[in-house]
Amino acid sequence: MRFFETFFNLSVIEKYLPDLIAAMGVTLYLAVATILTGVLCGAALACLRAAGNRYVNFIIIMFADMMRALPPLVLILILFFGMPSLGINLSGEMVIYLVLSCVLMAFAEEIFWGGLTSVTAGQWEAGRATGLSKAQTLFYIAFPQAFRMGIPPLVNRVLATTKLTALGSVIGVKEILSVSSSAQSFSGSATPLTMAALAYMIIFIPAVIASHQIERRFRYTR
């Protein structure tokens, strides 16, 4: 019984459930915004890199390397505590969104770029030989193949990055982890943390299932 008292206390659940549902909304919303921005901009960067301008590519590579090398928490703290002294005040949610989007963008760019470089020269030549421009060949022939190749690593990276929304708890974003851990200290019960774990599962298990379906849908044999 002690076990249930500790982890599944009904009165605690009742008290904090509304807050936690609101927090799920925040987490979900941050996750979706991050995924859309990160994947789309990552794809755009990879295509831009395929255009082959040396200076542009240098900047893209620098950006991607930095975003992948730095711990996201460091970027979050710099933006949240450093920017106000420059007169730029960003909300905690905005900081999480910006940092996680940039991190995902960097990884997505590298994944798509890797895919683009493994599209054979013959594919490009077939496109160009039928009168398609370089941009059309990229858009209709090379990138769709790069995208399909990139899906498995991309899915992993998307899941890993969206789970980092929990870092919002460090700068007061009212997402699942911060709401439940403050509930835990107010109530003195571990139950809110159980609720947090369940909330993450409710969000991420469907996401994992959906990701399997995406992988299956885009798989093709060469």
Added chain:
Amino acid sequence: MTASRTMLEIHALEKRFDQTEVLKNIDLKVGEGELVFVIGPSGSGKSTMLRCCNRLEEPTSGAIMIDRERITDIPRRDLDRMRLKVGMVFQGFHLYPHMSVLKNVMLAQVKALGRSKPEAQARALDMLDQVGLKHKADAKPAELSGGQQQRVAIARALALDPKVMLFDEPTSALDPELVGSVLKVMKELREKGMTMLVVSHEMAFAREAADRVVFMDGGYVIEQGPPDELFGNPKSDRLKAFLSRVSGNEAA
């Protein structure tokens, strides 16, 4: 052979990669509706010559005329329009693996030629019918045999109504029993009056279908003529040596 107008003319073509001179001085004419066959040892520059004809490779010097247009003078940004007039078939097919057969044949029609989708689809089905693969329109390339893939690649090029078709060893990647189906399509194409420049090792096909055979070696055209003459009575030592090597292989 028709003594009609020249469809493809290569004049004093030279191509250098850094220090290596691959094409030294190539002169070649293909009349309208002619099938010209190019043979020669590996590394003699056959593919490079073909690729200069649609400027997948940039000639170092010389001129190439297609349908009276000097394509070597076209600025780079206008190449796409010229390439619509020159169909190319590769040894490795290079179908787009993520699209159905039908979409493979439609893509450039819509995006490069500007045809409407229904128009492009009707044309694609027509071309697939011509190569005997209409029933595979919805299949993915990976579901086809090599011979079928190559026929789709031919349909993809034909759908753009090219003036000239270039074939670079179209049957070399195929199992022997699949070669015939591709050669049959090529022969029908010739009967319809298509102008064709074909690099291939299929000597029997050359004898049967070529108007003229061109022997290349070391970046030059060494000898050319009707197949009977070239195979039956080779003049240069290099061609004699080449033919005895090839026929040795063919007997096997």
